[in-house]
Every structure is written in C-alpha cells, then in structure tokens.
Amino acid sequence: MRTRLLDGLLAGALALLSAASLLALAPPAGSADAGSAAEVAALRAAYRRPAEMPPPPSDNPTTAARAQLGRRLFFDPSLSSTGTMSCxxxxxxxxxFSDGLPLARGAGGKALARRSPTIWNLAWAPFLFWDGRAEGLEAQAAAPIEAHEEMGQPLGTLVERMAGDPGWRSAFAAAFPGASPAVSKDNLVRALAAWERTLVSPRTRFDAWVDGDNAALSPAERRGLSLFHGPAGCANCHEGWAFTDHAFYDIGLPDRPGVAPDLGRGPVLGLARADRAFKTPTLREAMRRAPFMHDGSIPTIEAVIEHYAAGVADRPTLPPELPRRLSLDPAQRADLIAFLNTLTSAPDAALPEMATPPVAPAPPPGLTPVARARVSQKNRQFAPLRVALTPGGTLEIVNDDTTAHNIRIDSPELQRNSGIQDPGQTVTWRIPTAGRYVAFCGIHPRMRLEVTVAAP
Ligand code: HEC
Ligand code: HEC
Structure with a gap:
C-alpha cells in the first residue's frame, strides 16, 4: 500500500515538476504572485506542517496494535445491524472520507439530516460533528454505531458477539494488553479513535512548495494562494497547514424553502448568536469531497466560490471573519481553484500507512501563582496560554479581539459560561476551587487557556 501511494505521489510530482519547470522559463506572469522574499517566507511559515501530533488522551495511547484494530473495525460491515454498512x-x-452524497444515507437507506464530513486531520480537532457536540473522538465513535438511522446496532449486542469470536478476541487482546475483558464497549471506541488519530492527510505539491521548492506551484496556483491568504479572506477561517481553525461560523448559506433551518452550533451552546454556525472543514483532500457544506447544498467548487463572492445570505449571525462583498473576476476564481487543487493528493493515491509521528512534549511545569491574572484574546488566541492563581484568585479575560467569543470552563468541579462576550467586554471570574482547568471558547474552541488554582 505504501509503495502504491509513494509511486503515485512521486509520478504525480515528477509530472508536475516538469510542467512547472517549463513555466519557470516563461517571463514572470504579473506581480500578483511575485511577493517579496519576506512575504514568501511568512506564507511558508503560516502553512508548514507541524512536526508533532497533539498528544492522545492519557487513557488511549496510539499504539500500532490499537490503530490496526480500529482500522479493521472501521471497514467492517458486521458493525451494522444489517451487516451491510461500515463506517x-x-x-x-x-x-x-466523505461519500459523494449531499446527505448521508443510513442502514435503512434513509437520508440523514447532514452530509458525511471528512475525517482527515481530526487528531487536532477539539470538538466533533458539524455542530461540535462531541468532545473527542472516543466520545464520537459510539454514536453512529448505535444511531438507529445510521448503523442501528446496540453496542452491547455487538461487543457480546465479538467476544465470542476468537479472531476479534485476540485482536482486542493485542490492542489492550492487560485489560479484562479486552473486548468491551470502551475498548471498541478507543480502537476506532486511535485509528482515526492516525489519519493525517497526505503531503501534496503544496507541501513541497512550503518546504522551499519554488517550482512545485505554477504561477496561477501561487496567485490563488495569495488571494486565499489575502484579499479573499479565506484564511481568516481556513488557516494553518490543515486549512481549518476548528471554529464554528455561519457562512450565510441560504435557507432552503420547505426545509426547517439547521441551527448547528447555536443550540449546542445555547447561544442564538451561534445559530447556523458549523465547523470549518479542513480543505486538505477537499476536491474529492463534492458536494460541499454540512447540507451538501453546493455541488461544485466553482459554486462554492460563487457562494462566497455573491451568494452569502445577509443575517445578524454572519461573523466579522466572513468578507461581505468579495469581488472576484473569472481569472481570480480560476486561480483560487487552481490553488485549492494543490491541497488534494493524486487521484490514485492509496490510504497512507498508519503514521504515528512523535507526540508533542507536555507543557513545562512551574508558574508563580498570582491573585489576579489578566488574559487577552487578540487574534483568537489567549495570551498568556497558562495562568496560575492563588487560592480564590481572580481571572480577568478581556475581549480585545475583533470578534465575539464565548468563554467556558466545563469540568466536573467547576463550570463557567460567559455567554456571548463582544469585543470590548471583560469577563471577571473568581475561582474558588483549587485544581487545574481548561477555559475555552465555544465558538473558536482551539482557544485554550490552562488555569491552575493553588490549594489553600
Ligand atoms: C450513514 C452514514 C455514516 C456512517 C455509517 C458513519 N458515519 Fe460518521 N458521520 C456521518 C455524518 C452524517 C456525520 C455528521 C453528523 C453531524 O454533524 O451531525 C458524521 C460524523 C462523523 C465524525 C465527526 C467528523 C467531524 O469533522 O467532526 C466522525 C469522527 C465520524 N463520523 C466517524 C465515524 C465512525 C468511526 C463510524 C463507524 C463507527 C461512522 N462515522 C459511521 C455519517 C456516517
Ligand atoms: C468565516 C469563516 C470562513 C471564511 C472566511 C471562508 N470559509 Fe470556507 N468554510 C467555512 C465553514 C464554517 C464551512 C462549512 C460551512 C457549512 O457547512 O455550513 C466552510 C466550507 C468551505 C468549503 C467546503 C468544504 C467541505 O468539505 O464541504 C470550501 C471548499 C471552502 N469553505 C472554501 C473557502 C474559500 C475558497 C474561501 C475564500 C473565498 C472560504 N472558504 C472562506 C468557513 C469559512
């Protein structure tokens, strides 16, 4: 499998390289893609792949045996009640990792309410589902197996059946050494999650360009990148190497006559301001995934660009990150699409081997606790990222950003919810309970603030 992937990628890269070297002989095509050396270096830094994976949960380390079992489960139709449907x-x-349909179809053939999202690059995703209602891959995995309209299989029955099968028993025992019983609901979802964590989208020509190969992108593709990153505003949300900020936005998809509107993130957070917000999908491998959006309402990539340029339905829930009147001429649209194509691997590329890149080290210990800590949120980032408070200390979080936030602490010992926090507003919380907490934004959940409160 690895050979097929590498062969495919290599052949593709070589073909493209020779095309690009021909282009390189031509005179520079206008100034739009030129950019100073400093600008190019900044672009490359903004889209460089991380060297490390985020750490998996401490109770589910990604081992080869575990991921292997998860992979087997993922492709096995015996997980569904009808025996015909696998993940x-x-x-x-x-x-x-979507299905080419506007709306997913479950075991009975019934259309579900939303389209099947991609599952690439979810090791980095703080919340799962289009509306972010599941926290973590383990929490997510049980849902589709049991959901009546998806696979319709009670987990208890499934696990009982697997426990009676010597093949599954030994695969689970290898994946969960020491666990008794090894075949259990918890271990089944852990294995699926462990495999999903290995799904890092393959390198493409774009990564070769990021790594310094100027000829890897054509002038049109580089103009597309400049537009994407700059005037078209796409990178306001599709940011970084995976082209997602893992946040939730209303991008103004028009309501469809006769269909009750799907309110997405709003009901999950209990905030009307987050109505019709859905998660920013990764744009890696996106060109294989048409039709697009949570409701499959946009059939082609051309129509996606047309939506951002001229189709946005104006309503109060549109975020400031979304450009309102984007004017893109036909040449610019073609450049944008040429660029988006460079984020998808060659059509015959096989699934990558399970990768277990090194895991990021734990944060350094030791901050001196203070009685009052003030935290900024500029550019959708808490600064500092960690604070330590003395017993009963006060946390003051300022919205000095240009967009609304919703700060939450959601741990068994402590819950806090700021509601909508508009730019200019400050949230002040006294934290009475000693412990270690994570504050996050419900709308931009990659924003994470570690709060430690010392014991009296
Ligand atoms: C009938 C089609 C169908 C099947 C079968 C199915 N899924 Fe999904 N999956 C979906 C849909 C639709 C969603 C989005 C639902 C939503 O957002 O409300 C989804 C969401 C997800 C997500 C969240 C992705 C994200 O970006 O947040 C993951 C992970 C996932 N599924 C994994 C699985 C696994 C593992 C299985 C097998 C146990 C599975 N799915 C089976 C249709 C399916
Ligand atoms: C305000 C944040 C934001 C901006 C700006 C933005 N996007 Fe998106 N994008 C999203 C969200 C959120 C979705 C999913 C929306 C949904 O399904 O309701 C999405 C979906 C997409 C999809 C469909 C992916 C899929 O799997 O269905 C593509 C392609 C896309 N955007 C490209 C672009 C391009 C190109 C631009 C710039 C012209 C852009 N986006 C600007 C947030 C944004």
Missing part, C-alpha cells in the same frame, strides 16, 4: 460506507477514502 467506511459513509467515510470513503476515495471521496476524501
């Missing part, structure tokens, strides 16, 4: 029926590798 991969809706998350198909060839379709960028």
């Amino acid at each position: 991969s029926s809706c998350h198909q590798p060839a379709h960028g």
Whole structure:
C-alpha cells in the first residue's frame, strides 16, 4: 500500500515538476504572485506542517496494535445491524472520507439530516460533528454505531458477539494488553479513535512548495494562494497547514424553502448568536469531497466560490471573519481553484500507512501563582496560554479581539459560561476551587487557556 501511494505521489510530482519547470522559463506572469522574499517566507511559515501530533488522551495511547484494530473495525460491515454498512460506507477514502452524497444515507437507506464530513486531520480537532457536540473522538465513535438511522446496532449486542469470536478476541487482546475483558464497549471506541488519530492527510505539491521548492506551484496556483491568504479572506477561517481553525461560523448559506433551518452550533451552546454556525472543514483532500457544506447544498467548487463572492445570505449571525462583498473576476476564481487543487493528493493515491509521528512534549511545569491574572484574546488566541492563581484568585479575560467569543470552563468541579462576550467586554471570574482547568471558547474552541488554582 505504501509503495502504491509513494509511486503515485512521486509520478504525480515528477509530472508536475516538469510542467512547472517549463513555466519557470516563461517571463514572470504579473506581480500578483511575485511577493517579496519576506512575504514568501511568512506564507511558508503560516502553512508548514507541524512536526508533532497533539498528544492522545492519557487513557488511549496510539499504539500500532490499537490503530490496526480500529482500522479493521472501521471497514467492517458486521458493525451494522444489517451487516451491510461500515463506517467506511459513509467515510470513503476515495471521496476524501466523505461519500459523494449531499446527505448521508443510513442502514435503512434513509437520508440523514447532514452530509458525511471528512475525517482527515481530526487528531487536532477539539470538538466533533458539524455542530461540535462531541468532545473527542472516543466520545464520537459510539454514536453512529448505535444511531438507529445510521448503523442501528446496540453496542452491547455487538461487543457480546465479538467476544465470542476468537479472531476479534485476540485482536482486542493485542490492542489492550492487560485489560479484562479486552473486548468491551470502551475498548471498541478507543480502537476506532486511535485509528482515526492516525489519519493525517497526505503531503501534496503544496507541501513541497512550503518546504522551499519554488517550482512545485505554477504561477496561477501561487496567485490563488495569495488571494486565499489575502484579499479573499479565506484564511481568516481556513488557516494553518490543515486549512481549518476548528471554529464554528455561519457562512450565510441560504435557507432552503420547505426545509426547517439547521441551527448547528447555536443550540449546542445555547447561544442564538451561534445559530447556523458549523465547523470549518479542513480543505486538505477537499476536491474529492463534492458536494460541499454540512447540507451538501453546493455541488461544485466553482459554486462554492460563487457562494462566497455573491451568494452569502445577509443575517445578524454572519461573523466579522466572513468578507461581505468579495469581488472576484473569472481569472481570480480560476486561480483560487487552481490553488485549492494543490491541497488534494493524486487521484490514485492509496490510504497512507498508519503514521504515528512523535507526540508533542507536555507543557513545562512551574508558574508563580498570582491573585489576579489578566488574559487577552487578540487574534483568537489567549495570551498568556497558562495562568496560575492563588487560592480564590481572580481571572480577568478581556475581549480585545475583533470578534465575539464565548468563554467556558466545563469540568466536573467547576463550570463557567460567559455567554456571548463582544469585543470590548471583560469577563471577571473568581475561582474558588483549587485544581487545574481548561477555559475555552465555544465558538473558536482551539482557544485554550490552562488555569491552575493553588490549594489553600
Ligand atoms: C450513514 C452514514 C455514516 C456512517 C455509517 C458513519 N458515519 Fe460518521 N458521520 C456521518 C455524518 C452524517 C456525520 C455528521 C453528523 C453531524 O454533524 O451531525 C458524521 C460524523 C462523523 C465524525 C465527526 C467528523 C467531524 O469533522 O467532526 C466522525 C469522527 C465520524 N463520523 C466517524 C465515524 C465512525 C468511526 C463510524 C463507524 C463507527 C461512522 N462515522 C459511521 C455519517 C456516517
Ligand atoms: C468565516 C469563516 C470562513 C471564511 C472566511 C471562508 N470559509 Fe470556507 N468554510 C467555512 C465553514 C464554517 C464551512 C462549512 C460551512 C457549512 O457547512 O455550513 C466552510 C466550507 C468551505 C468549503 C467546503 C468544504 C467541505 O468539505 O464541504 C470550501 C471548499 C471552502 N469553505 C472554501 C473557502 C474559500 C475558497 C474561501 C475564500 C473565498 C472560504 N472558504 C472562506 C468557513 C469559512
């Protein structure tokens, strides 16, 4: 499998390189893609792949045996009540782990309410589902197996059946050494999650360009990148190497006559301001995933660009990150699409081998506790990222950003919810309980603030 992938990628890269070297002989095509050396260096830094994976949960380390078992489970139709549907029926590798349908279809053939999202690059995702209602891959995995309209299989029955099968028993025992019983609901979802964590989208020509190969992108593709990163505003949300900020936005998809509007993130947070907000999908491997959006309402990439340029439905929930009147001429649209194509691997690329890149080290210990800590949120980032408070200390979080936030602490010992915090507003919380907490934004959940409160 690895050979096929590498061969495919290599052949593709070589073909493209020779095309690009021909282009390189031509005179520079206008100034739009030129950019100073400093600008190019900044672009490359903004999109460089991380060297490390985020750490998996401490109770589910990613081992090869565990990921292998998860992979087997993922592709096995015996997980569904009808014996005909596996996770991969809706998350198909060839379709960028979506399924090519506007709305997913469950075991009974019934259309579900939303489209099957990609599952690439979810090791970095703080919340799962289009509306972010599941925290973590383990929490997510049980849902589709049991959901009546998806696979319709009670986990208890499934686990009992697997425990009676010597093949599954030994695969679970290898994946969960020492666990008794090894075949259990918890271990089944852990294995699926462990495999999903290894799904890092393959390198493409774009990564070769990021790594310094100027010829890897054509002038049109580089103009597309400049537009994407600059005037078109796409990178306001599709940011970084995976082209997502893992946040939730209303991008103004028009309501459809006769269909009750899907309110997405709003009801999950209990905030009307987050109504119609859905998660920013990764744009890696996106060109395999048409039709697009949570409701599959946009059939082609051309129509996606048309939506951002001229189709946005104006309503109060549109975020400031979304450009309102984007004017893109036909040449610019073609450049944008040429660039987006460079984020998708060659059509015959096989699934990558399970990768277990090194895990990021734990944060350094030791901050001196203070009675009052003030935290900024500029550019959708808490600064500092960690604070330590003395017993009963006060946390003051300022919205000095240009967009609304919703700060939350959601741990068994301590819950806080700021509601909508508009720019200019400050949230002040006394934290009475000693412990270690994570504050996050419900709308931009990659914003994470570690709060330690010392014991009296
Ligand atoms: C019938 C089609 C179908 C099947 C079968 C299915 N899924 Fe999904 N999956 C979906 C849909 C639709 C969503 C989005 C639902 C939502 O957002 O409300 C989804 C969401 C997800 C997500 C969240 C992705 C994200 O970006 O947040 C993950 C992970 C996932 N599925 C994994 C699995 C696993 C593992 C299985 C097998 C146990 C599975 N799915 C089976 C259709 C399916
Ligand atoms: C305000 C944040 C924001 C901006 C700006 C933005 N996007 Fe998106 N994008 C999203 C969100 C959120 C979705 C999913 C929306 C939904 O399904 O309701 C999305 C979906 C997409 C999809 C569909 C992916 C899929 O799997 O369905 C593509 C392609 C896309 N955006 C490209 C672009 C391009 C190109 C631009 C610039 C012209 C852009 N986006 C600007 C947030 C944004």
